[in-house]
Amino acid sequence: MGMTMAEKIIACAAGVESAKAGDIHTVELDRLMSNDGTTHLTIDMYHNQLKHPQIKDVSKLVWIVDHNLPSDSPKTAASQKKMRDFAREHGITFYEGEGVCHQVMMEKHVRPGELIFGADSHTCAYGALGAFGTGVGCTDYLYAMVTGTSWLLVPETLRFNLTGKLPDGVYARDLILTIIGKIGANGANYKAMEFAGEGLKSLTMSDRISICNLCVEAGAKTALMEVDEIAMDYLHAHDREPKALFTSDEDAVFAETYDIDLSTIQPIVAKPHFVDNVVPAKESLGVKIDEAFLGSCNNGRLEDLRVGAELIKGKKVAPEVRFLVVPASRQVYQDALKEGLLDIFMESGAIVMNPNCSVCWGSCQGVIGEGETLISTGTRNFKGRAGHRDSFVYLASAATVTASAIKGEIATADMV
Numbered sequence: 466m467g468m469t470m471a472e473k474i475i476a477c478a479a480g481v482e483s484a485k486a487g488d489i490h491t492v493e494l495d496r497l498m499s500n501d502g503t504t505h506l507t508i509d510m511y512h513n514q515l516k517h518p519q520i521k522d523v524s525k526l527v528w529i530v531d532h533n534l535p536s537d538s539p540k541t542a543a544s545q546k547k548m549r550d551f552a553r554e555h556g557i558t559f560y561e562g563e564g565v566c567h568q569v570m571m572e573k574h575v576r577p578g579e580l581i582f583g584a585d586s587h588t589c590a591y592g593a594l595g596a597f598g599t600g601v602g603c604t605d606y607l608y609a610m611v612t613g614t615s616w617l618l619v620p621e622t623l624r625f626n627l628t629g630k631l632p633d634g635v636y637a638r639d640l641i642l643t644i645i646g647k648i649g650a651n652g653a654n655y656k657a658m659e660f661a662g663e664g665l666k667s668l669t670m671s672d673r674i675s676i677c678n679l680c681v682e683a684g685a686k687t688a689l690m691e692v693d694e695i696a697m698d699y700l701h702a703h704d705r706e707p708k709a710l711f712t713s714d715e716d717a718v719f720a721e722t723y724d725i726d727l728s729t730i731q732p733i734v735a736k737p738h739f740v741d742n743v744v745p746a747k748e749s750l751g752v753k754i755d756e757a758f759l760g761s762c763n764n765g766r767l768e769d770l771r772v773g774a775e776l777i778k779g780k781k782v783a784p785e786v787r788f789l790v791v792p793a794s795r796q797v798y799q800d801a802l803k804e805g806l807l808d809i810f811m812e813s814g815a816i817v818m819n820p821n822c823s824v825c826w827g828s829c830q831g832v833i834g835e836g837e838t839l840i841s842t843g844t845r846n847f848k849g850r851a852g853h854r855d856s857f858v859y860l861a862s863a864a865t866v867t868a869s870a871i872k873g874e875i876a877t878a879d880m881v
């Protein structure tokens with residue numbers, strides 16, 4: 466019987482010939498990412514709960530400070546110091562100021578065919594390079610750090626066959642929000658979401674990362690895409706070679722197959738307080754906003770900043786709105802700077818910030834107050850996600866967010 470991509474990657478990591486959905490395997494991890502959201506907890510467990518604290522293979526570990534950067538309180542300063550000191554002491558690859566963890570991992574570490582644990586839910590982003598990335602809590606992370614291994618229940622796969630091309634003014638973010646709206650926040654629980662088909666060829670690496678990254682919002686264990694020329698070009702441009710290249714067999718068994726014609730997708734908004742609470746953006750027009758956010762591991766890449774800059778060039782941010790523009794990495798920041806994009810944003814009245822999670826996470830920058838409304842390219846719109854529990858977050862594409870920042874209310878790109 467044929468195997469899916471997920472089954473092949475797990476079989477490879479388990480050192481067995483074949484794996485099938487429902488099997489449990491002990492796997493060798495290729496890489497272990499952790500950020501300042503939880504690493505201090507892992508370190509506490511390492512020191513206080515292990516009889517024989519040790520790290521199996523330090524070269525697998527990548528630690529990144531991105532969530533509250535620069536630190537915003539004595540408490541975060543202390544937990545980041547704990548992380549920094551531990552990383553230095555053990556020789557762990559460590560980044561601070563380099564960007565949002567998943568973007569940094571895509572730029573510097575992820576290789577096709579790898580099995581990667583990240584102590585962060587959006588680790589599924591790595592599927593854009595054909596790697597099985599999955600989020601784990603810090604207990605599982607610690608176990609993997611100490612042993613270099615873990616166990617995995619092989620997930621079933623939902624296959625999305627993409628055809629056609631996205632219309633002008635419609636983005637990958639609209640596509641993945643549409644899919645999450647269609648299958649629901651639990652629609653892919655513990656499943657791999659695999660994207661394939663001719664339509665994939667029309668999507669850039671930035672689009673692909675955005676799609677894979679958000680799959681966890683449908684409950685997915687991981688997201689996967691076949692590695693094609695576009696992915697190989699990205700990999701080579703970043704000086705890396707694949708570990709292994711896998712595709713699903715013709716006779717692989719999928720739990721469900723969906724056919725999606727990209728040309729039918731339209732601008733989408735996810736309304737408070739759930740990511741699957743999606744409506745066509747046209748149905749949310751006119752909602753007054755206090756803040757707009759262009760950034761995050763989902764939508765803070767150069768391509769997203771280009772979309773925003775093109776729309777806002779020569780225009781102004783609405784006077785009553787704070788427009789936060791936060792490149793997803795140092796690389797994105799430098800590229801945007803060279804292209805003149807940051808100038809365009811600053812001339813419009815936007816606030817350009819250092820690469821970090823910013824108000825996607827809502828604990829460090831741009832936190833919103835009681836009754837306020839944010840339109841965001843971040844990943845989540847749960848109650849209190851961006852600040853006060855009685856505030857409101859709408860999720861949308863870079864284009865819709867920028868158009869809304871200009872208008873002071875939810876608007877689509879064709880309205881500015």
Ligand SMILES: CC(C)[C@H](C(=O)O)[C@@H](O)C(=O)O
Pocket residue numbers: 502503532584585586587600826844
């Ligand atoms: C802090 C971290 C554990 C968290 C996650 O797991 O996703 C954060 O990145 C988020 O997006 O909510």
Ligand code: SF4
Pocket residue numbers: 532565566567585587761762763821822825826843844
């Ligand atoms: S940008 Fe948002 S989704 Fe991404 S890691 Fe940071 S907080 Fe999580």
